[in-house]
Structures are given as structure tokens and as C-alpha cells.
Amino acid sequence: MKNPLPAAFTARMQALLQDEYEAFIASYEEAASHGLRINPLKLAPADFLSLSPFSLEPVEWCPNGFCYREGDRPGKHPYHSAGLYYLQEPSAMSPAEALEALPGETVLDLCAAPGGKTTQLAAAMKGSGLLIANEIHPSRVKALSENVERLGITNAIVTNETPERLAERFPLFFDRILVDAPCSGEGMFRKLPEAVEEWSPEKVTECHLMQLDILDAASAMLKPGGTLVYSTCTFAPLENEQSVAAFLQRHPEFGMIPLPSADLYSPGEPKWADPSLQDVSLAARLWPHKLRGEGHFVAKLRKSAETDTAELSRSRPKKKAKPASFAGKKEAVASWQSFVREALPNLGDLYADDSALLLFGDQLYYTPRPGLDLDGLRINRAGLHLGTLKKNRLEPSHALALAVCAEAAARVTSFSAADPDLIRYLKGEALSREGEAGWTLVCVDGFPIGWGKQADGQLKNHYPKGLRWL
Numbered sequence: 001m002k003n004p005l006p007a008a009f010t011a012r013m014q015a016l017l018q019d020e021y022e023a024f025i026a027s028y029e030e031a032a033s034h035g036l037r038i039n040p041l042k043l044a045p046a047d048f049l050s051l052s053p054f055s056l057e058p059v060e061w062c063p064n065g066f067c068y069r070e071g072d073r074p075g076k077h078p079y080h081s082a083g084l085y086y087l088q089e090p091s092a093m094s095p096a097e098a099l100e101a102l103p104g105e106t107v108l109d110l111c112a113a114p115g116g117k118t119t120q121l122a123a124a125m126k127g128s129g130l131l132i133a134n135e136i137h138p139s140r141v142k143a144l145s146e147n148v149e150r151l152g153i154t155n156a157i158v159t160n161e162t163p164e165r166l167a168e169r170f171p172l173f174f175d176r177i178l179v180d181a182p183c184s185g186e187g188m189f190r191k192l193p194e195a196v197e198e199w200s201p202e203k204v205t206e207c208h209l210m211q212l213d214i215l216d217a218a219s220a221m222l223k224p225g226g227t228l229v230y231s232t233c234t235f236a237p238l239e240n241e242q243s244v245a246a247f248l249q250r251h252p253e254f255g256m257i258p259l260p261s262a263d264l265y266s267p268g269e270p271k272w273a274d275p276s277l278q279d280v281s282l283a284a285r286l287w288p289h290k291l292r293g294e295g296h297f298v299a300k301l302r303k304s305a306e307t308d309t310a311e312l313s314r315s316r317p318k319k320k321a322k323p324a325s326f327a328g329k330k331e332a333v334a335s336w337q338s339f340v341r342e343a344l345p346n347l348g349d350l351y352a353d354d355s356a357l358l359l360f361g362d363q364l365y366y367t368p369r370p371g372l373d374l375d376g377l378r379i380n381r382a383g384l385h386l387g388t389l390k391k392n393r394l395e396p397s398h399a400l401a402l403a404v405c406a407e408a409a410a411r412v413t414s415f416s417a418a419d420p421d422l423i424r425y426l427k428g429e430a431l432s433r434e435g436e437a438g439w440t441l442v443c444v445d446g447f448p449i450g451w452g453k454q455a456d457g458q459l460k461n462h463y464p465k466g467l468r469w470l
């Protein structure tokens with residue numbers, strides 16, 4: 001460890017863990033656990049395993065999750081840029097698995113950046129239903145949106161709101177909500193030395209109070225009968241068992257339910273919460289000295305189906321859905337259709353519902369929920385970003401390249417992962433090559449990675465400047 005662990009932290013953990021403390025503290029001398037989650041929106045895990053240049057071992061509680069060896073660098077591989085996987089340490093894979101989101105549902109990831117759990121929820125939803133991924137801090141939303149794009153997620157809206165403002169807009173709206181709460185980050189000490197510097201006993205208390213506020217907002221947005229998962233990457237009982245127990249005391253309409261894979265985890269510890277409150281032993285602790293992972297706490301709660309819905313009638317009156325043809329919409333629809341005919345002729349009926357096209361300035365989106373009232377909310381991404389309108393022609397977005405499959409495109413240039421021309425493309429260079437003029441989908445081993453535009457013996461580079469390899 002670069003930074004010594006804070007004395008107040010080690011003293012507390014020793015008092016809590018007693019005989020187990022030695023094993024817990026010894027885990028800090030071991031290397032951090034590294035994992036990746038294969039993106040089933042792009043390919044099945046078995047197909048990735050036959051392609052994978054990394055040596056992978058399964059994560060027991062996540063069918064798409066694998067540990068990789070320290071020397072491997074999957075973040076620096078073109079398959080990462082093509083969104084074939086998301087890097088995530090193994091214990092962080094447990095909360096989204098616990099939520100058990102299903103295709104067609106309405107799901108909220110309330111504290112979402114940089115998007116590890118959002119991308120996992122989207123995989124479970126298989127592109128169907130509505131996923132709202134929210135991040136309160138403007139500086140962190142960009143990374144969230146980039147990951148949503150990279151993984152080819154088409155049914156997510158990315159918002160930059162406070163939980164309270166979302167709760168005003170979406171009372172009793174969601175089937176499932178994940179609160180992967182801001183926390184004191186004790187489970188990050190091994191991986192990120194700066195987490196040690198940022199820690200203090202006061203921060204633990206501040207986080208606990210913030211967690212209760214976030215959970216209150218989440219409870220107001222959950223439908224009767226809906227499911228809420230609360231998780232942290234810290235060990236402090238105040239932010240785990242005690243946050244859940246205090247929430248349950250304030251919200252008797254909620255009860256704890258068992259987690260999938262519970263037998264692989266350690267139970268929550270009731271004696272670390274007020275024993276007069278509800279039993280929190282159905283929650284899970286993922287300890288770094290007991291499994292491969294940095295450490296997590298997860299609790300799954302269900303809201304009674306009989307919950308009073310009077311809250312709904314107190315909410316603001318529902319506005320009528322906007323008419324499909326507002327200013328500029330007709331031209332936007334025509335530009336989109338013309339682009340599809342020219343560059344994506346085999347798209348079939350994907351993105352063909354004109355009422356789902358939304359225009360923000362010159363940016364065209366395809367919303368997963370036409371008619372949803374987003375007015376006045378800070379929206380970073382209103383759905384799948386299709387592109388930018390330039391003189392009534394559509395310049396396709398990077399998100400669109402990553403969301404379609406190679407078979408949909410009129411023109412494809414596919415490189416193998418080891419081809420030096422692919423690296424030149426990822427660095428932003430134009431490539432000399434002959435081909436039919438027009439927008440061309442650039443692929444790695446058949447998986448789209450970005451756009452190029454073929455003209456005059458050159459493939460002009462449209463790989464986004466901010467993502468280019470250095």
C-alpha cells in the first residue's frame with residue numbers, strides 16, 4: 001500500500017472484525033482484483049472467450065463477469081473501444097445483478113457515473129424498456145454518456161439531476177431503482193491511494209446523511225411492488241447496515257428480500273445496526289479477504305404492492321405528449337430517412353418510428369419512450385444520439401456506429417485487432433484506400449468501432465477527437 005491506512009479506520013475494523021481482522025488487513029498487501037464484464041449487447045460471453053487475448057476466470061455471481069490477470073491491459077485494446085466489455089472489479093458486479101432488471105421495464109440508476117452498473121442494467125434489459133441513468137455532478141456525466149455510447153446502449157436517457165428533482169417529476173414511476181450511493185469509499189483503498197487521503201470519520205457521517213436523503217427520493221419514485229437495491233463500496237456499518245435500518249424505520253412500506261447468489265456472500269451484520277430496528281441480515285457483505293473483489297455492501301428491498309398511491313395525485317399534472325411535428329421535425333425525419341437509405345439500408349425497422357425522433361437544436365435523438373415529459377430537466381442524452389443535422393443532411397454520431405451491427409451498413413471496412421491501420425484509425429489518421437464513396441462503418445473483427453467517410457481514395461477519419469488514442 002502506498003498510503004498507510006487511517007488509524008481511525010483500522011481501529012474500527014479491528015473492533016468490528018475481531019478474529020477476522022488479521023485476514024482482512026492482510027488483504028491490503030495483495031494486488032487489487034481486476035475484472036471485466038462482457039457486453040452481451042454485442043456478443044455472447046462464449047463468443048468473446050473464443051476471441052479473447054486475455055486469460056479470464058469467471059466471477060461466480062455474474063455470468064458475464066471475468067477476472068483478468070494483472071499484466072493484461074484490456075483497457076488498451078481495440079475491443080474496449082468497440083464496447084465488447086466494461087472494466088469493473090468483481091465485487092462491483094453484484095449490485096446490478098441483485099436488481100434483476102428485465103427487458104421492457106422502467107428502471108432508474110440514480111447515482112450512475114461513470115456507468116459500470118448502468119451498462120450492466122442495460123445488458124439485462126436487452127435494449128427494451130426505459131433506463132434512466134442519472135448523475136448529479138456535471139463533471140461526471142460525460143464519462144457516463146461515453147460509456148453508454150461505447151457499449152451500444154439504445155434505451156437509456158442520461159440525466160444530470162438531483163434525486164429530489166427527479167422525484168418531483170417521476171413519482172411512483174419506476175419498476176426498479178438502483179442506488180449505488182456516494183460513500184466514504186473504504187473499498188477503494190487498495191485500488192486508489194487517493195481514496196485513503198480523502199477519507200475521514202466525518203466523511204462517513206456526511207455520507208450516511210446523504211444516503212438517507214437519496215434513499216428517500218428513490219422511495220418516492222418506486223412503484224408499489226417495485227424493487228430497490230442499495231449498495232456502497234465501503235465497510236462502515238453507519239453507511240451500510242445502519243443506512244438501510246434507518247431507511248426501513250422511516251419507510252415501513254419496504255421490507256428486505258433475499259439477494260440472488262446470497263450463498264456466495266457474507267450476510268449483513270444485524271449487531272452493527274440498532275438491534276431494535278429491522279433485521280438487516282438479508283443484506284450482503286463482499287469482503288476482500290473472503291472473495292476476489294475490493295469490497296461491497298448490497299441490500300435488496302421491496303416496496304409493498306399495497307403502498308398508498310396518494311402521492312401520485314399530489315404530483316404535478318401530466319402534460320400531454322408533444323405533437324410529433326414541432327419546428328424542424330419534418331426536415332429531421334427526412335434527413336434521417338435519407339441517411340438510412342444511403343448508409344444503413346439493412347437496418348430493417350430499427351429506429352423507424354418517427355414519433356420517437358427528438359430534435360434538440362441540431363442534434364437528433366431516438367427516444368426509448370416517446371411522449372415522456374423531460375421539459376425543464378437537465379438532459380445529457382435524450383436516448384440514442386443519431387447525429388447532427390448539417391444543412392438538412394445527417395452527420396452520423398459515434399453512438400450510432402456503436403449501436404448498429406456491421407450487417408446493417410452499406411459500406412464496411414473491417415480490420416483485425418492487430419492491423420496497424422486500425423491503430424492509425426483510432427489515432428485519428430485518414431487512411432489511403434479505394435472504395436465506394438460515402439459513410440463507411442469501420443469495424444474491428446466485424447464489430448463497429450466508428451465512422452469513416454470514403455472519398456477520392458481516402459477514408460476520412462470521423463473517430464471522435466476526445467476518444468482518439470494517443
Ligand SMILES: C[S@@+](CC[C@H](N)C(=O)[O-])C[C@H]1O[C@@H](n2cnc3c(N)ncnc32)[C@H](O)[C@@H]1O
Binds near residue numbers: 116140162181183210
Ligand atoms: C459510487 S458512485 C457510482 C458508481 C456507478 N454506479 C458505477 O457503477 O459506475 C456514486 C455516485 O453518486 C454521485 N453523487 C454524489 N452525491 C450525490 C447525491 N447527493 N445524490 C445523488 N448522487 C450523488 C457521485 O457523483 C457518484 O458518481
